[in-house]
Amino acid sequence: MEKSYLAVRMTHPMMIKWLGLTLVLLHAGGHVQATSDQCWTSWFDRDDPSGTGDYEILYELYKEYPGKICEHPKGIEARTILGESVGSTANVIQVSDTHTGLICRNADQPDNWPCQDYKVRFLCPLEFCKPAECWTPWINRDSPGGSGDYETLPSLLKEYPDKICEYPTGIEARTVSGASVESTGNAIHASDTRTGFICRNVDQPYNGLCADYEVRFSCPLDFCRPAECWTPWMNRDSPGGFGDYETLSDLQKENPGKICKHPIGIEARTVSGASVESTGNVIQVSDTRTGFICRNVDQPYHGLCADHEVRFSCPLEFCEHKVCTTSWFNQDKPSGTGDYEILDKIYAENPGEMCRLPLAIEAQTVDGKPSTSTGDTIAVVDNKTGLICRNSDQMNGRCSDYKVRFLCPVDFCRTKD
Secondary structure: OOOOOOOOOOOOOEEEEEEEEEEOOOOOHHHOOOOOOOOOOOOOOOOOOOEEEEEEEHHHHHHHHOEEEEEEEOOOEEEEEEOOOHHHHHOOEEEEEEEOOEEEHHHHHHHHOOOOOOEEEEEEEEHHHHOOOOOOOEEOOOOOOOOOEEHHHHHHHHOOOOOOOHHHHHEEEEEEOOOOOOOHHOOOOOOOOOOOOEEHHHHHHHHHOOOOOEEEEEHHHHHHOOOOEOOEEEOOOOOOEEEEEEEEHHHHHHOOOOOOOOOOOEEEEEEEEOOOOOHHOOOEEEEEEEOOEEEEOOOHHHHOOOOOEEEEEEEEEHOOOOOEEEOOOOOOOOOOEEEEHHHHHHHOOOOOOOOOOOOOOEEEEEOOOOOHOOOOOOOOEEEEOEEEEEHHHOOOOOOEEEEEEEEEEHHHHOOOO
């Protein structure tokens, strides 16, 4: 007998016996509670319904999110990406279970309406959720302009000492804009914990180029426990004169108590959050003794240095109890001329929740993606103004929706408490 598929309208939690299997169907509105020996995974959204439907297939989720879903989930929950329950959409769901995942086919929907865009999460044994490992920061050491994008582990270990464990237990890759590897259509030569990640231009169809990738590695939990901490980002100079001089001695004078006497490491980026490499600037020095210097005279074609900011890593005890972080604020939406998360307005509208002179700012999209991963051109993001993203500056004509939070002196938080 030919196997038929199960099609149900998800309006209530249900359990159905089908071909000898028990299919547990849980919708988001049911507020399913995990027992004391269970836990929920993060939400996953690997597909959208623009093709034949929305296919959040468990097998594919395993491949795209290694180590994030247990081998035999005990339950599944689905919502739209806006957080609405499946039942509220009136979509006909072909299947939603712990063997297959979720499938919503556009062809099954009444009145030729497409499926909603869904996300899913899974119920797992509690021990699965207790981390035995941790992830490194995302790292990008190469660009695909030559023979390809070579994010090889030996080279990364040399260029980023102490940032990656010697024997990683896992690897993840994505484009620098945050898109999945699969979405690029690139043929990947290697992606493993021995080699790292290699995409060769010669392997791409139609003489195409590899995308620009970044990678991160999972390491034993003990490796990631910090022995150091980072200062806020600082910008004391602009490149209008001889260049951009973010020297350590001057920064220590202008920011008393904010930088340890002998930093362990230094990082630099442009004030808009772009990497130093992306500017094409020739950098004279960037180290923990001098700080950061970019001279205009060193730039090709009589160019100017970009405007850079720096931060330093210090021993952990230096940073402990020196600062605190505010809640996230989302004062504006990009539906008008852009997204304007202005410090003065946040301070005025959130009395007691925001210090008057924050030390640093952090920006993310409302769904938690770093502002640097969106591809948006951000006009301003600093601890004096806040964040300004103008729709007119974007290639697609619209900014992402951002939220911001600020680093404040610890005395502010003690007073607040």
